[in-house]
Amino acid sequence: MNQPRVVEVRRQVLKENDLRARRLRERFHAVGVQVISLVSSPGSGKTALLERLLTDMKRKYRVAALVGDLATENDAVRLARSGAPVKQISTGTICHLDARMIEEALTDWRLENFDFLFIENVGNLVCPSSFDLGENLRLVLVSTTEGEDKPLKYPTIFNTADVAVITKMDLADATEFDLKTLVENIHNVRPRMPILQLSARTGRGLDELAEFFVSRRTELGLQAM
Amino acid sequence: MHELSIALSIVDGALEELRRRGATEASTIHLRLGRLAGVDKEALQFSYAVACQETPLAGSRLIIEDVDVAIFCPVCKNERLTNSFPILRCPDCGALAEGVVHGEELEIRAMEIAG
Numbered sequence: 001m002n003q004p005r006v007v008e009v010r011r012q013v014l015k016e017n018d019l020r021a022r023r024l025r026e027r028f029h030a031v032g033v034q035v036i037s038l039v040s041s042p043g044s045g046k047t048a049l050l051e052r053l054l055t056d057m058k059r060k061y062r063v064a065a066l067v068g069d070l071a072t073e074n075d076a077v078r079l080a081r082s083g084a085p086v087k088q089i090s091t092g093t094i095c096h097l098d099a100r101m102i103e104e105a106l107t108d109w110r111l112e113n114f115d116f117l118f119i120e121n122v123g124n125l126v127c128p129s130s131f132d133l134g135e136n137l138r139l140v141l142v143s144t145t146e147g148e149d150k151p152l153k154y155p156t157i158f159n160t161a162d163v164a165v166i167t168k169m170d171l172a173d174a175t176e177f178d179l180k181t182l183v184e185n186i187h188n189v190r191p192r193m194p195i196l197q198l199s200a201r202t203g204r205g206l207d208e209l210a211e212f213f214v215s216r217r218t219e220l221g222l223q224a225m
Numbered sequence: 226m227h228e229l230s231i232a233l234s235i236v237d238g239a240l241e242e243l244r245r246r247g248a249t250e251a252s253t254i255h256l257r258l259g260r261l262a263g264v265d266k267e268a269l270q271f272s273y274a275v276a277c278q279e280t281p282l283a284g285s286r287l288i289i290e291d292v293d294v295a296i297f298c299p300v301c302k303n304e305r306l307t308n309s310f311p312i313l314r315c316p317d318c319g320a321l322a323e324g325v326v327h328g329e330e331l332e333i334r335a336m337e338i339a340g
Contacts, residue, residue: 003339004252004337004338004339005337005338005339006335006336006337006338007242007246007335007336007337007338008334008335009239009242009333009334009335009336010332010333010334011238011242011332011333012238012331012332013231013234013235013238013256013331013332013333014231014234014331015238016234016237016238017234094227094230095226095227096227096230098230126227126263127226127227127230129263130227130231130262130263130264130331131227151311152311152312153311155261155310155311155312156261156263159261159325188312188321189311189312189313191321191322191323
């Protein structure tokens with residue numbers, strides 16, 4: 001056996017995931033589908049928001065969704081009520097989605113049939129930060145019932161997301177939610193991050209969110225709608 | 226606990242680097258880990274030992290080198306090391322960071338190999 005020796009490697013640990021994500025992004029771009037992922041803690045309202053978005057946006061656009069959970073098909077069943085194509089990704093014990101799971105979930109879908117593809121990540125504010133899914137836009141959700149310091153406690157996820165969405169605005173008064181403090185905290189962690197406010201229950205802010213997605217298409221180099 | 230996924234990726238990456246060099250085993254992996262990478266060191270060490278099992282890396286050491294956080298200050302127009310967390314500010318003028326220059330690294334820097 002040769003003498004032990006030290007070799008310089010300089011290899012990104014998540015290189016494989018990043019390569020897969022890049023390939024996915026190129027595929028999405030080639031067929032003109034805009035891919036939007038949602039991350040948040042469990043119970044912030046990702047599924048409720050998607051349920052409304054799919055139902056509303058389906059009237060004008062071709063939409064579909066992938067939804068990740070450790071177990072159960074409950075969320076896929078809820079989202080399928082919108083009539084849009086929906087697929088559940090069961091991660092087993094894994095606390096986040098990765099690019100390989102997205103690739104595998106998409107094998108029997110024709111991406112050119114969609115204008116918008118939503119990906120609901122596993123409810124978790126830590127682990128999804130490290131894994132690029134090839135999405136064009138990552139939304140981080142914070143609900144008015146969670147406390148205004150979430151961005152300070154979990155800054156990394158705010159730094160990997162593109163847009164912050166404040167959900168459950170219909171409960172803001174009941175929970176004495178302090179909008180100003182949350183906005184300040186978000187912008188302290190991530191200066192100038194776009195922030196939208198909505199309520200999936202009342203429908204407030206949903207049209208604005210859909211318009212925001214559409215307006216981003218040109219910027220992303222996708223065909224305008 | 227995404228550290229197990231990260232540890233599996235370290236092992237996969239290290240094994241590929243071994244193959245590329247025609248080597249058969251490694252005694253030590255040197256990892257650069259940014260303080261903002263969102264990876265817990267203790268959980269990673271534990272996961273690494275598990276991820277190595279039944280591979281040519283079984284029993285190898287993982288040495289983790291911390292990478293401090295450097296930001297770009299929009300006021301000083303320069304790179305600055307900072308300890309302010311979670312709000313990243315310039316240590317000189319207090320301005321909010323415009324971007325992270327260092328601190329998000331998650332990289333196999335070197336390996337001690339044999340064979």
